[in-house]
Amino acid sequence: MAVSTARLTKMVVEQLTEALAAEGFVSSEPLDSAGGSEPGTRTPSWTSVWFIAPDSGVPHMTAAVEAYIQRGNYGGVGITARAWIVSSAVEDVLRGFSADALAKGGWDLNYMEAVNFGFFERPLDPGEISVGGEPGVVHAVGEFMRLLRGPVAEWFSRFGDSSKLLEVARAASTQGMDRENPHPVLLRAVVVLSVLNGRVGDSATLMDWYLRRDVFHKWDSLDRALAFDAEMSRRFPQYAQARGH
Structure with a gap:
């Protein structure tokens, strides 16, 4: 049966x-x-x-x-x-x-x-x-x-500690149609998580590196990344200081 x-x-x-x-x-x-x-x-x-x-x-x-x-x-x-x-x-x-x-x-x-x-x-x-x-x-x-x-x-x-997270956030996405640029969802999450876990300088450095790129993932743009950076600065004064805002 x-x-x-x-x-x-x-x-x-x-x-x-x-x-x-x-x-x-x-x-x-x-x-x-x-x-x-x-x-x-x-x-x-x-x-x-x-x-x-x-x-x-x-x-x-x-x-x-x-x-x-x-x-x-x-x-x-x-x-x-x-x-x-x-x-x-x-x-x-x-x-x-x-x-x-x-x-x-x-x-x-x-x-x-x-x-x-x-x-x-x-x-x-x-x-x-x-x-x-x-x-x-x-x-x-x-x-x-x-x-x-x-x-x-x-x-x-690959995500097993805070330092690895910072590395994987910079890497090209391994899935989807765009496999040349970092995944913008993951990158934003790592920027936030790094601040929450006391790695404010590393978070600011990651965002600075990202904003200096010439090309972005199809789900992102320089304007969106700049808006995120500004929101982070408003939300976290220590991040704003690290970014020189």
Whole structure:
């Protein structure tokens, strides 16, 4: 007898929760605005479960993983696994900034960076981890954990301390159409986070470097970056002093 997709989803969630707990991850409410399941229906077509890593390595920053479990067209479910770097402290600051000072794009204000687990092995088509039936749950959870312990752990390590954050903020984006310029959402978050963590001089230096660039990511512009710099100076007097404002 075939197992319902609701039952498969429940099994995936239970086994993922157990496997991730063994690695120190803790269940969490969703850390984005999408919520935990498809709204407005008794039988949602998708469910999203989140788990926070034991230590991001940086104060005021959270490393997390998400399993987005979606009902398949022909039975079974697919798991889209994502790694996230977010900061509620950054969100608290950016909430007071004008839209013209922020990068374009539809990210939540706590967002710093994210990646699909499948990107590391199939960057052009990350795909899903398929679960065709009950026997496939163990394999799917094992695949999730294999990627987590391997390329995803390495990806998390890129953000693993405040100095690494300053470096990765300057690097070209590794995803999306623009892979020549720094990601403007991440850069702004690192500027804010560095101030919050007492690295005001480093924050000011990073912003000075960014404003001296000739080219910006397609979601940014010199005018937007200057507006952000001005907002930071108004919000943080120590930053304004470090920037010479």
